[in-house]
Amino acid sequence: MEFVTASPGTTTVLAADTLVEMYQVMVLSRRLDERVWVLHRQGRIAFHISAIGHEACQVAAAYAINRGVDYVYPYYRDLTLSLALGFTPLDFLLGVFGKAGEPTSGARQMPSHFSSRALGLVSGSSSVATQVPQAAGAAFAIQYRQKRGLQRPDDNSQPRLALTCLGEGSTSQGEWYEGMNWAGVHRLPFICLVQNNHYAISVPYDHQSATPNVADRAPMFGVHGAIVDGNDVLASYQVLREAVERAYRGEGATLVEAKTYRPVPHSSDDDDRSYRPREEVEAWKKKDPILRFGQRLMDEGILTEAMIADIDANARQQVETALREAENAPYPAPEAALGAVYAQE
């Protein structure tokens, strides 16, 4: 399988202002994420699970699909992806503090369980890979509507594919195999983006699978497979955009494996020093997706150092403003725990 690492020429792929927007989302995600780690270390919040290191493939995924329209079944690390779809720092921070008005679950779920009907982001659980066969079901529904004439195939006001994300450890679950199998059998408009950061908490990839790459398993499902440098925005975008166009053309599903790394512990409750050498972490930090993308945009004359500093200051400002608002927000009424058990017709 081809490992896509070489970035295509930037301006031939995306407009300069779009590239800057993608960079802004990545920086916003990073600053927000780092701020929440600090809040946790200060004892002000209970839990955080991070997207740091995964920003490139996530922002690429959001911009490759029809953002806010196509279905996205995310996992807990998809902060950057969610922000790129239109989720806000305040939305996220209300969840981090468990405050009233939290938009994904009314603060019932732990943080990072992204959901928004308006953004096409579908609610998930903490149980890994459960979202994969459900996303295949959403893709099945799209195909069903198109076949039955309930939706025109070129109607871009309707979802035309379902994208789901998960980590490489989650590909050991039966749910993943069964979801991928449906995607293959029915040639569904479906993209499975595996963000392979090489560790499922502490367990390295070679303890998950004997296949050298996750995407090596694509042929067993009869779907297209691709491996990409997940820390490279443009390479990730290229591969994901091909998958999107394949889905839109009705040519079936794609399994995309984005090789990346999380330079931080699995969650705020984890200590990664017990299972991986510091040298490995430091080596990956040199491949930081935001540094790389920023340098690339400067090399191409799209950004300057001053613009990058502005983007950074602006992101910090947005985070601090949202943080004040979230901290000042009230908690939900205790009895709010009783609501929304059954839907009424």
Add this chain to the structure above:
Amino acid sequence: MAEMTLIQAITTAMDEELARDERVFITGEDVGVRGGVFRATLGLHEKYGGDRVVDSPLAELSIVAIGIGAAVSGLRPICEIQFADYIFPAFNQIVGEAARFYYRSNGVWNVPLVIRAPYGGGVGGGLYHSQSVEAFFTHVPGLKVVIPSTPYDAKGLLKAAVRDPNPVLFFETKKGYRAIKGDVPADDYIVPIGPARIAREGRDVSVFAYGMMAHYAGIAADMVAAEGVSAEVVDLRTLLPIDRDAILGSFRKTGKALIVYEDNRTMGYGAEIAAILADEGFEHMDGPIRRLAGPDVPGVPFSHPMQEFFMPNPEKIAAAIRELAAY
């Protein structure tokens, strides 16, 4: 008005819902050209095509999960699990996912999904074609659990389940599929999910049951009536949400309760009814609250004498009614 078997009423309900609403589709193992191993989807593939009556891979969790994703996307899936015994691979998708979707999204995403499965023993099915699994699911808020005992209710309740905005588990007594017959109107009627039904009025003992056991309870009530014992049969129909008013209303009248289910006795559905009666019906109690159920063994044995030993039947129910009436 035509006489139908239980399974014909179920097929009719699906046929009518497929015709009524283009969002309705069926998936499951062998539901297509084969028409289901029990023939519940007989003729539907031919009539509606393979895009709407979809043979699934032999993998239960994805039958349910595909249904969840499609339901969340606005379709109205009917998922068939070939035997209730095989629902466990889908347990996490039902209990962890479908049941919690609405709550965990604070009312934003709902799952209008029906999961049908034949349940129960007495058919030579052994450990893995005889199970009653309702108690695993009636413990779970967010689910609805329905078990009809008549063709009339089967059609009306299944149509209600298809139109319900929540995940509904619809368990069908496989022993009753062809053994139970009754009149079924041709019109598009609904039996609402929720209310129990007083299948037979009586004074002396209330018998609470569902599915095949509700059918047997009616036969047992006939048997004891000849001896002057008046048994009231409450067919619960919907197990979750539970119809507390109907249960307590009957108990207030008789003061005596026999709860019949073919699941294992301990921690079975009858335990909750007993608890409701003990808690909220205490001042009306005029005898022990009795449960007649399967023994606490890990399955219904295959060999006929052992199977019959396991299963409640009209004779056993009649004996339990007599004993309670005489108390």
